Amino acid sequence: MQLGATSLPDVPAETLAGLCPPRLTSEKIQERLSYIIEKDRIAGDLPRRFLEVFAAILQHTNYRQVIDNYARIPARCANCSCACQIYQRTNAPEDVPCYRSDLLLEVYRRHFTLRGIVEEHLRITPLLTDEYILEMAETYYHCTACRRCTLECPLGIDHGLVTHLARYVLSEIGLVPRALVISTRAQLEGPTRNTSAIPWPAIADSLEFLEEEIFDDKSIKVKFPIDKPDREFIFFAPVSDYLMEAETLMGIAVTLDAIGLGDAWTISSEFLDGINYGLFYSDWILERCLREEVDQAKRLRSQKILIGECGHASRSAKAFVKTFGGGRDAPPVVNIMELTHRAFKEGKIKFDPDVVTERVTYHDPCNLARSGWIVDQPRELIRAFCKDFVEMTPGGKWNLCCGGGGGTVSVDELRPYRTHVVGSKKAEQIAATGAHYVIAPCANCKKQLREVCQDNGLTDVEVVGLHDLIYKAIVLD
Amino acid sequence: MLESWIALARGPLLRLALFAMALGLLRHVLLQVWEIFWALRRAGDQVVPWGLALRRNLEWLLPWRYLQRKERRLYNFTSFIFHVGVIVVPVFLAGHVAIWQQELGISWWRLPGSVADWLAVATVVAAVGLLLGRMLNQASRTISKPQDWLLPLLCAVPFVTGFWVAHPSWSPLGLQAVYLVHLLSAELLILLVPFSKLVHMVLFWTSQTSSELGWRFPPGSGERVRLSLGKDSEGV
Numbered sequence: 001m002q003l004g005a006t007s008l009p010d011v012p013a014e015t016l017a018g019l020c021p022p023r024l025t026s027e028k029i030q031e032r033l034s035y036i037i038e039k040d041r042i043a044g045d046l047p048r049r050f051l052e053v054f055a056a057i058l059q060h061t062n063y064r065q066v067i068d069n070y071a072r073i074p075a076r077c078a079n080c081s082c083a084c085q086i087y088q089r090t091n092a093p094e095d096v097p098c099y100r101s102d103l104l105l106e107v108y109r110r111h112f113t114l115r116g117i118v119e120e121h122l123r124i125t126p127l128l129t130d131e132y133i134l135e136m137a138e139t140y141y142h143c144t145a146c147r148r149c150t151l152e153c154p155l156g157i158d159h160g161l162v163t164h165l166a167r168y169v170l171s172e173i174g175l176v177p178r179a180l181v182i183s184t185r186a187q188l189e190g191p192t193r194n195t196s197a198i199p200w201p202a203i204a205d206s207l208e209f210l211e212e213e214i215f216d217d218k219s220i221k222v223k224f225p226i227d228k229p230d231r232e233f234i235f236f237a238p239v240s241d242y243l244m245e246a247e248t249l250m251g252i253a254v255t256l257d258a259i260g261l262g263d264a265w266t267i268s269s270e271f272l273d274g275i276n277y278g279l280f281y282s283d284w285i286l287e288r289c290l291r292e293e294v295d296q297a298k299r300l301r302s303q304k305i306l307i308g309e310c311g312h313a314s315r316s317a318k319a320f321v322k323t324f325g326g327g328r329d330a331p332p333v334v335n336i337m338e339l340t341h342r343a344f345k346e347g348k349i350k351f352d353p354d355v356v357t358e359r360v361t362y363h364d365p366c367n368l369a370r371s372g373w374i375v376d377q378p379r380e381l382i383r384a385f386c387k388d389f390v391e392m393t394p395g396g397k398w399n400l401c402c403g404g405g406g407g408t409v410s411v412d413e414l415r416p417y418r419t420h421v422v423g424s425k426k427a428e429q430i431a432a433t434g435a436h437y438v439i440a441p442c443a444n445c446k447k448q449l450r451e452v453c454q455d456n457g458l459t460d461v462e463v464v465g466l467h468d469l470i471y472k473a474i475v476l477d
Numbered sequence: 478m479l480e481s482w483i484a485l486a487r488g489p490l491l492r493l494a495l496f497a498m499a500l501g502l503l504r505h506v507l508l509q510v511w512e513i514f515w516a517l518r519r520a521g522d523q524v525v526p527w528g529l530a531l532r533r534n535l536e537w538l539l540p541w542r543y544l545q546r547k548e549r550r551l552y553n554f555t556s557f558i559f560h561v562g563v564i565v566v567p568v569f570l571a572g573h574v575a576i577w578q579q580e581l582g583i584s585w586w587r588l589p590g591s592v593a594d595w596l597a598v599a600t601v602v603a604a605v606g607l608l609l610g611r612m613l614n615q616a617s618r619t620i621s622k623p624q625d626w627l628l629p630l631l632c633a634v635p636f637v638t639g640f641w642v643a644h645p646s647w648s649p650l651g652l653q654a655v656y657l658v659h660l661l662s663a664e665l666l667i668l669l670v671p672f673s674k675l676v677h678m679v680l681f682w683t684s685q686t687s688s689e690l691g692w693r694f695p696p697g698s699g700e701r702v703r704l705s706l707g708k709d710s711e712g713v
Contacts, residue, residue, distance in 0.1 A: 053706060056702045056705045056706055060695070060701040060702050061694060061695060062520060062693060065516045066690065066691035068509070072676050072677070075677065076620050076625050077556070077617060078616035079549060081617070082549060093615075096616045096619075150688075154553075155681060155684055156530075156534070161688060165691075172703075172708075181713060185712065188713055283699040284702065284703060285699070287694075287698075287699050287700070288699075320694065322524075323520070323521030323693065324521055327521060327523070
């Protein structure tokens with residue numbers, strides 16, 4: 001199929017072919033960006049549709065004020081390139097954060113500012129072509145939106161925000177990784193209501209099994225509270241915690257029980273998945289996921305939203321529940337590590353320092369640490385049960401991304417890029433610590449770091465969540 | 478002949494350039510403030526960390542932030558010196574204050590002549606340093622646009638010629654010719670401010686706030702975008 005042919009039905013096909021610059025066929029797009037699209041979602045003239053969507057987004061959102069600022073002030077000093085682990089690895093100009101952001105900013109300048117519109121008419125070749133849009137689709141998913149570069153921009157440009165907006169525009173014309181769409185569709189519109197499309201009976205079975213496991217390991221009866229009304233916390237974790245990362249979930253349940261909050265939390269059987277891919281590519285999805293969480297909190301009359309070990313689920317809830325959940329009346333958002341840390345400071349939780357004897361290091365998930373929100377809390381907890389804790393450098397606010405941020409970890413086709421390009425510095429960092437355990441309190445980071453270790457020959461490393469080790473080390477009276 | 482040109486450059490042209498700059502900058506500021514006001518009105522979460530944004534602005538204005546960096550320390554420090562020069566000399570040089578007094582009717586502190594001399598030299602050196610830094614850094618070099626190369630050069634011209642005006646014995650050209658070049662280059666620069674990246678002199682102050690506000694979404698905006706695109710009945 002020739003792209004664009006459908007939008008001009010009155011002109012004979014041969015004439016049209018002579019008039020138009022050669023367009024990319026959808027097969028060619030498929031070939032180059034096999035993971036990005038679903039075939040039936042690409043239709044019509046890409047540039048025109050891109051501009052329509054961009055215009056609609058600028059009209060209805062708050063992006064215009066910031067994009068207009070960014071379009072005018074960049075000094076192109078390339079300080080951001082020093083902070084970007086991708087550029088540091090590839091040395092390719094298209095990986096300089098400022099260059100990447102400029103792809104979208106240039107579209108804004110050309111089509112949404114007076115000077116740009118004059119320029120666009122004076123030039124023979126238009127800026128926005130199918131090729132240009134595909135370059136954006138490719139490059140904005142090479143960025144992991146870790147936002148490390150924003151710490152280095154003297155002019156305060158948030159390249160993570162530009163990546164988010166560019167992906168949002170692209171997603172509305174159908175250019176979005178298939179993996180993200182399929183997961184989100186299952187979560188918001190499927191019968192299972194979670195990104196992995198696991199039916200509730202399977203999850204319920206799994207929880208029952210975990211209760212038995214806990215009893216076998218710790219000789220205590222801990223119940224996973226399901227659909228209990230009037231609890232203080234309603235709990236959302238990435239759905240993978242319910243099956244693949246069950247140790248994390250067991251650790252959380254045992255910890256909450258030990259600190260006297262066993263009867264203060266609940267899981268909702270209707271919607272339990274904290275994953276929110278909207279943060280990566282669409283405000284529309286972001287809002288829908290968060291509204292589900294707030295609705296469940298209302299349904300079960302919970303006062304607060306508790307998020308498990310997941311970076312983007314935590315950040316999206318922390319930053320946007322207020323926005324979409326009723327402003328000041330919205331339920332407060334707490335991350336499980338904050339809760340455990342507070343209990344630890346109050347002396348409600350004790351650890352046996354002789355259980356975890358291996359060397360441990362801690363990976364900061366970007367979405368928790370970049371803003372300085374959760375940096376010291378997990379470290380204090382780790383030091384309490386582990387004698388051999390080694391920091392990665394740089395860490396904390398200045399951490400390096402695991403390499404799978406911004407949803408890219410879900411895209412299997414990107415694995416070589418994720419583990420050998422973006423994640424290679426992370427592999428070096430981990431190797432330098434000599435640690436056996438890498439604690440990564442984030443489902444995305446955990447999956448990615450396991451692949452990084454596999455692909456970079458770090459065979460002795462075990463990637464775990466924080467509560468996995470707490471589960472081992474906690475002392476129960 | 479040159480005298481009438483100088484009179485023109487010193488009087489009407491200077492006034493025109495300054496007026497155009499003021500008008501252009503005012504437009505940018507008003508638009509930006511207007512946009513920020515509306516963004517704030519529409520945001521679902523209206524708590525904006527103004528203090529944090531201001532602190533980040535100030536952090537980047539002071540050199541200690543650059544000196545802590547591991548990479549490109551010299552380049553960033555050069556940039557700091559350059560910015561001090563291009564702000565302080567035009568505004569506080571004794572000869573300039575006299576012009577401001579004549580044109581605007583107000584007067585302020587004057588920079589001692591010897592300090593001005595050194596600062597002018599430092600600014601020119603810094604401008605060359607910035608160009609070198611841009612040239613020698615692969616990332617910066619490849620993403621640079623024409624204005625990134627031309628503006629530091631253009632900034633250096635009024636400083637070099639201004640120095641020659643103050644010290645005619647160093648000048649390779651006659652005083653009047655140098656003075657005319659000084660005036661015209663400065664006016665061109667002033668005129669370009671609203672139309673080039675130099676506009677960051679005013680937009681810099683809101684960029685941190687804008688970034689924070691960019692993440693303050695209006696509730697329902699995603700739905701409205703879908704509606705206006707005629708995609709309201711489509712699923713994910």
